[in-house]
Amino acid sequence: MTSASVSTTSRPPHPFFVLAAALLLPGMGQVLNGMLVRAWIMLFFALSLGVVSWHMTTPEHSFVGRHAGGFFVYAVMVMDAYVWARYRHTLARVRAGQR
DSSP states (O other), rough: OOHHHHHHHHHOOHHHHHHHHHHSTHHHHHHHOHHHHHHHHHHHHHHHHHHHHHHHSSSSHHHHTTTHHHHHHHHHHHHHHHHHHHHHHHHHHHHOOOO
16 A cells, blocks of 8 residues: 555544644644645744744743744644644545444
């Protein structure tokens, strides 16, 4: 069996597994969903906005406040990964004839 046939016939990962991976490693949820370009783009924006918000704040702000832009994109990344994983999982179940 080739790797191409395995990836097209295998079931997508469970949405909770993707959610846990996305919470632990930024961008991993998109990777598990097969959206590599989307993962790179979101990582770029998370890092970029984290740096921008760091430069726009003062040292008196908290760590989260200084990197608020990056944390915002990280939160969007987690939600995006879960929503797409849930969609793919539901679609696979419908195509398999399950409810």
